[in-house]
Amino acid sequence: AQSVSQHNHHVILSEAASLELGCNYSYGGTVNLFWYVQYPGQHLQLLLKYFSGDPLVKGIKGFEAEFIKSKFSFNLRKPSVQWSDTAEYFCAVNPTSYDKVIFGPGTSLSVIP
Amino acid sequence: KAGVTQTPRYLIKTRGQQVTLSCSPISGHRSVSWYQQTPGQGLQFLFEYFSETQRNKGNFPGRFSGRQFSNSRSEMNVSTLELGDSALYLCASSLEGRGDTDTQYFGPGTRLTVL
Numbered sequence: 001a002q003s004v005s006q007h008n009h010h011v012i013l014s015e016a017a018s019l020e021l022g023c024n025y026s027y028g029g030t031v032n033l034f035w036y037v038q039y040p041g042q043h044l045q046l047l048l049k050y051f052s053g054d055p056l057v058k059g060i061k062g063f064e065a066e067f068i069k070s071k072f073s074f075n076l077r078k079p080s081v082q083w084s085d086t087a088e089y090f091c092a093v094n095p096t097s098y099d100k101v102i103f104g105p106g107t108s109l110s111v112i113p
Numbered sequence: 114k115a116g117v118t119q120t121p122r123y124l125i126k127t128r129g130q131q132v133t134l135s136c137s138p139i140s141g142h143r144s145v146s147w148y149q150q151t152p153g154q155g156l157q158f159l160f161e162y163f164s165e166t167q168r169n170k171g172n173f174p175g176r177f178s179g180r181q182f183s184n185s186r187s188e189m190n191v192s193t194l195e196l197g198d199s200a201l202y203l204c205a206s207s208l209e210g211r212g213d214t215d216t217q218y219f220g221p222g223t224r225l226t227v228l
Contacts, residue, residue, distance in 0.1 A: 017169075034216070034217075038221075039188060042207075042221075043203070043219050043220060043221040043222055044219035045205065045215075045217055045219070046218070049216055090155075100146070100158050100169045100171070101146070101158065101159060101217060102158070103148075103155065103156040103158075104155075105155040106155050106156070
């Protein structure tokens with residue numbers, strides 16, 4: 001069965017530190033990939049998405065992600081985090097031959113001022 | 114363009130009751146998916162509707178059901194509520210719900226508490 005794993009359950013960083021959140025999926029076919037963010041008390045928002053083309057994808061708020069097909073990975077990065085980045089981050093995968101999106105368990109990011 | 118709206122935002126029910134949640138997708142979106150979010154299980158896919166038909170279903174018991182109307186609005190029903198049904202229920206809409214160019218947009222959710 002298809003699944004999505006996220007490497008860290010909870011990450012704590014100081015402001016200005018660099019961020020990398022890991023995401024791996026188990027599906028051998030073509031996929032669309034997403035990162036969503038859920039800020040405290042707010043609903044899910046799309047950070048960035050990959051459908052095709054350049055595997056390095058840029059999203060909102062300075063986030064980017066790189067799709068490495070050979071590693072089945074889609075890691076999220078940000079060079080310098082801010083306190084306002086404190087949130088829950090979800091990686092999601094949509095195999096193009098299926099109509100449903102599979103979410104990872106989420107990574108909780110806490111940024112200390 | 115208005116986003117995905119869900120009503121009600123909060124609900125408190127007791128065990129054994131049933132509940133109906135409503136979702137209005139973004140105008141023009143024909144696919145509506147429902148998810149359950151809990152601290153222990155994370156985000157889990159419930160089902161997806163497209164053109165008034167259930168197109169996909171997750172691994173939830175038959176107490177969870179849904180439907181979609183001709184205007185793409187969707188309702189989700191949970192019968193015989195159990196304590197474990199307490200969760201945030203999220204609705205997401207997309208244009209066609211297909212895996213090529215669609216992105217799902219989420220609503221704010223309905224927080225259901227079962228006592």
